[in-house]
Amino acid sequence: MDQPKEFIPVYEPLLNGKEEEYVLDCLRSGWVSSLGKYIPQFENLFAQFCGVPYGVAVCNGTVALHLALTTLGIGPDDEVILPSLTFIATANVVRYTGAKVVFADSEEKTWTIDVADIRRKVTARTKAIIPVHLYGHPADMRAIMALAKEKGLYVIEDAAEAHGAMAYGKRVGSFGNINAFSFYGNKIITTGEGGMLTCNDAGLTERMRFLRDHAMSPEKRYWHTEVGYNYRMTNLQAALGVAQMERIDEFLQRKYALADIYNEGFSQIHGITLPPKADWAEPVYWMYSILINDDFPFSRDEVMKKLKEAGIDSRPFFYPIHTMPPYENGQSLPVTDNLSRRGINLPSSITLTTSDLKRILDAFRQMAT
Numbered sequence: 001m002d003q004p005k006e007f008i009p010v011y012e013p014l015l016n017g018k019e020e021e022y023v024l025d026c027l028r029s030g031w032v033s034s035l036g037k038y039i040p041q042f043e044n045l046f047a048q049f050c051g052v053p054y055g056v057a058v059c060n061g062t063v064a065l066h067l068a069l070t071t072l073g074i075g076p077d078d079e080v081i082l083p084s085l086t087f088i089a090t091a092n093v094v095r096y097t098g099a100k101v102v103f104a105d106s107e108e109k110t111w112t113i114d115v116a117d118i119r120r121k122v123t124a125r126t127k128a129i130i131p132v133h134l135y136g137h138p139a140d141m142r143a144i145m146a147l148a149k150e151k152g153l154y155v156i157e158d159a160a161e162a163h164g165a166m167a168y169g170k171r172v173g174s175f176g177n178i179n180a181f182s183f184y185g186n187k188i189i190t191t192g193e194g195g196m197l198t199c200n201d202a203g204l205t206e207r208m209r210f211l212r213d214h215a216m217s218p219e220k221r222y223w224h225t226e227v228g229y230n231y232r233m234t235n236l237q238a239a240l241g242v243a244q245m246e247r248i249d250e251f252l253q254r255k256y257a258l259a260d261i262y263n264e265g266f267s268q269i270h271g272i273t274l275p276p277k278a279d280w281a282e283p284v285y286w287m288y289s290i291l292i293n294d295d296f297p298f299s300r301d302e303v304m305k306k307l308k309e310a311g312i313d314s315r316p317f318f319y320p321i322h323t324m325p326p327y328e329n330g331q332s333l334p335v336t337d338n339l340s341r342r343g344i345n346l347p348s349s350i351t352l353t354t355s356d357l358k359r360i361l362d363a364f365r366q367m368a369t
């Protein structure tokens with residue numbers, strides 16, 4: 001028997017840059033709440049990174065999406081089209097507004113929302129589309145923006161899993177009317193909990209800032225003309241965000257290198273489908289993900305069990321949202337169901353070493369023989 005091996009987690013953050021210094025600066029200066037220099041600094045750095053003029057920082061990715069919908073005036077009479085293969089937050093935020101959640105299927109080629117199916121699901125009440133850049137691969141933003149323009153719909157990119165990914169040479173978070181990111185602990189950069197909205201429109205940005213702060217009148221403090229929210233980010237979170245932004249390019253380079261090693265390894269193993277890469281896309285491999293084909297010797301769940309025995313953590317793909325109790329509707333979304341049944345997220349931290357990767361690939365080689 002080998003020595004017991006260290007457990008390889010699916011994701012862990014890397015916080016060994018200026019994070020400690022900037023957070024200490026907040027503590028020592030007393031600026032721990034939602035005023036302080038790091039918040040506008042983080043907003044500007046992140047907007048610049050996405051290639052848009054405006055960023056609005058909020059306390060997590062879920063409220064970022066909710067604030068986007070609310071700012072665009074989406075409510076009970078409306079329908080919003082989104083993929084079923086995503087994290088539950090994408091659907092829940094639509095439900096919070098009272099609008100109807102309408103699921104479109106995903107496509108095999110990118111694992112993201114199928115634009116032909118969006119077209120079939122547009123009705124007179126459809127107001128918006130939420131494409132999700134699943135596991136770091138962008139949705140087909142050129143086709144989605146063209147359809148949205150034709151039908152007069154808003155687009156809200158859920159870019160929570162794809163900081164830095166590109167579609168048609170442009171960063172995600174720059175296409176839609178308002179776009180949302182998350183900085184949860186396992187996202188590409190983290191602020192502990194946190195979120196950001198990116199936007200090209202000054203008026204919408206002003207409205208987001210207003211609603212983020214309880215819709216307080218800019219002219220008269222503590223005077224409120226409508227019902228807003230406390231969705232503000234703290235200076236402590238933003239301090240982490242600024243430190244993480246200083247290294248985001250390095251983090252992304254590391255993600256590409258990890259994906260290269262995985263891709264090279266898996267291309268030699270029969271019965272595994274590699275993650276997608278459309279020719280117009282530059283994915284960021286938030287979660288390096290594969291599909292277990294039906295001719296692989298073990299099922300997806302058996303593979304996960306064997307990985308666990310070898311000290312390697314993994315996760316199944318998201319369950320299709322249209323099959324879970326709050327949203328169950330008897331709908332058939334064949335590509336979504338198939339991807340969800342066969343998909344695994346493998347360890348994807350930027351802290352992974354070459355020998356970790358070798359161990360993971362060896363575990364698959366052993367299963368394949």
Ligand SMILES: *Cc1c(COP(=O)(O)O)cnc(C)c1O
Nearest residue numbers: 060061062087089160161182184
């Ligand atoms: C993480 C995530 C969110 C929500 O972000 P939180 O910061 O955890 O609220 C939304 N959508 C997708 C696709 C995500 O992966």
